[in-house]
Amino acid sequence: MIKVTVIQTGTVQIKSAQVTGKPGRSALGRKIDIFKDPVWLPPLPITAFLIEHPEGLFLIDTGDTAQNSTPGYLPRWHPFFRYEVSVNVAPDEEIGVQLDRLGIDSKKDLKAVVLTHMHHDHAGGLHHFPHNRIMVPRENWRFADGFKGKLAACLPQRWPVWLKPELFDVKGPAVGPFTSSFPLTSDKRVFLVPTPGHIPGHVSVIVRGDDMTYLIAADATYKEDNIRNELVDGITADPALSLRTLQALKKFASSQPTIVLPSHDPDGATRLMNRRTFL
Ligand SMILES: [Zn+2]
Numbered sequence: 001m002i003k004v005t006v007i008q009t010g011t012v013q014i015k016s017a018q019v020t021g022k023p024g025r026s027a028l029g030r031k032i033d034i035f036k037d038p039v040w041l042p043p044l045p046i047t048a049f050l051i052e053h054p055e056g057l058f059l060i061d062t063g064d065t066a067q068n069s070t071p072g073y074l075p076r077w078h079p080f081f082r083y084e085v086s087v088n089v090a091p092d093e094e095i096g097v098q099l100d101r102l103g104i105d106s107k108k109d110l111k112a113v114v115l116t117h118m119h120h121d122h123a124g125g126l127h128h129f130p131h132n133r134i135m136v137p138r139e140n141w142r143f144a145d146g147f148k149g150k151l152a153a154c155l156p157q158r159w160p161v162w163l164k165p166e167l168f169d170v171k172g173p174a175v176g177p178f179t180s181s182f183p184l185t186s187d188k189r190v191f192l193v194p195t196p197g198h199i200p201g202h203v204s205v206i207v208r209g210d211d212m213t214y215l216i217a218a219d220a221t222y223k224e225d226n227i228r229n230e231l232v233d234g235i236t237a238d239p240a241l242s243l244r245t246l247q248a249l250k251k252f253a254s255s256q257p258t259i260v261l262p263s264h265d266p267d268g269a270t271r272l273m274n275r276r277t278f279l
Contacts, residue, residue: 015041175191227249
């Protein structure tokens, strides 16, 4: 039996212009629009995903850490962290506590912790997994682990000192509209696909369940409707590339019954519970 569970690790408040950018706007223009936007959205979930598969449990992303809710902890030199985002994670909302509550012993029970990308709200819970196999897309790791990463809302200076992830390249066969893939399980029912744009090297996860497919889009989009309407987010490093990614996600989700699960979509958990597919 294959099962996908949403685990919410607190919330994040961002602006409307971050979730949806203006079509045709450049990467820089979109960021200026975020700073000018007076509209703060209601708090959005910060989500990690647990995949149960006969080969074991896979945790996709680790959410954020309560420390990032502490005023002054996020780097104040960075205008985005200073003005454009508000993280709200209580200590007992962190991923380690939540897995405990589900009766999961991370050290023994998790086959791997897989990061879709190294943004603070996906890598923030890594300190809970010092004994686990941690997998990160090589392209994203190389980008995140340096000054460019710091500018792009990654926090390499906060990563656990022991962190030495297993880096992988998404170089397996094409799947539908995706140019390549990387299998997580030997039966290839759980695999990663490249969904760049939001940040270089970003990946999404596809899970072929028994009666439908799950598409863990992560941050390739902030909400399902933006895939449907092909609307690129405001934070993208490359709007044209993000648009191609959205079009691939749309084509895939339209080709078979698929539940689409972005990391910050307020309706994602409900869609999963009600088994509501993209079409
Ligand atoms: Zn992100």
